[in-house]
Amino acid sequence: MEAYRPDRHETPLERDDRNFAELLQELRVIQTGVQILFAFLLTLAFTPRFPELDDVQRGTYVTTLLLSALSALLFTTPAVVHRVLFRRGAKRRVVEVSARLAAAGLAVLGLSLTGAVLLVVDFVLGRGVGIVAGAATFTACVALWAVLPWQVRRAHARTRRGSQAP
Template structure:
């Protein structure tokens, strides 16, 4: 029995809608990661950067790599679409792009974690930086991982 919210769309229309929705999600996340990436790129050229110890430098480089990875993962769906455009591969593009976006969110969470760890480490000290970074990671995990799965379980149980 179809749900009251069932859409009357063809598989191609569904794929088009899903890709459009995914692109909207990527616009939100991509802006944030690009701002973070730009901020990180400028840090190496500040006067205080020379004062960082090995731990802070390693945190910086690792965070920069995570931010670059997130940026690449979030922009990959556009490149994928461009290469496969008008080849009847919309559903494949949606599935692969969704996985790329999920991996991008992991990299973004690690970027946020590292950035907060680095800044708080410099401002308040190593212990506070580790606590802040851990808190950032747990917040992203809770909001981007746990909450959607809890809600998916609730929505799924209503449609059974």
């Protein structure tokens, strides 16, 4: 949740509206990728080579399919929450809940991407390379979606503190 900033000259309700609009725009960007991943996984089971998967690959497939379905649900739930609470004066709560759903969706999406990469690389190049590729994908998700924003946030906080010093 964004801190109050009087320099924006907006009311708390205007800020909530803006925050929700920004969150929805972020979800629109993410949703396309989730839909493509989910569609790929759905169709994979109907390909001629699917029966060649071993038990580990089938387990990875089912787990990844379920994770991608869960991430799609998490990313679409903010729209449902908004619709159910529309015109009930709960915009701040909608924004708070939606932000948490988006964060959970990103975590699950990271696992989905990891599983998809693991599955494909395992099938094409072998289990060892698949595990390495999956681990690299997971590491990239953590680095780009958690560590980098945390570092940018810390640097921004230091800069703000430094500019406020006498």
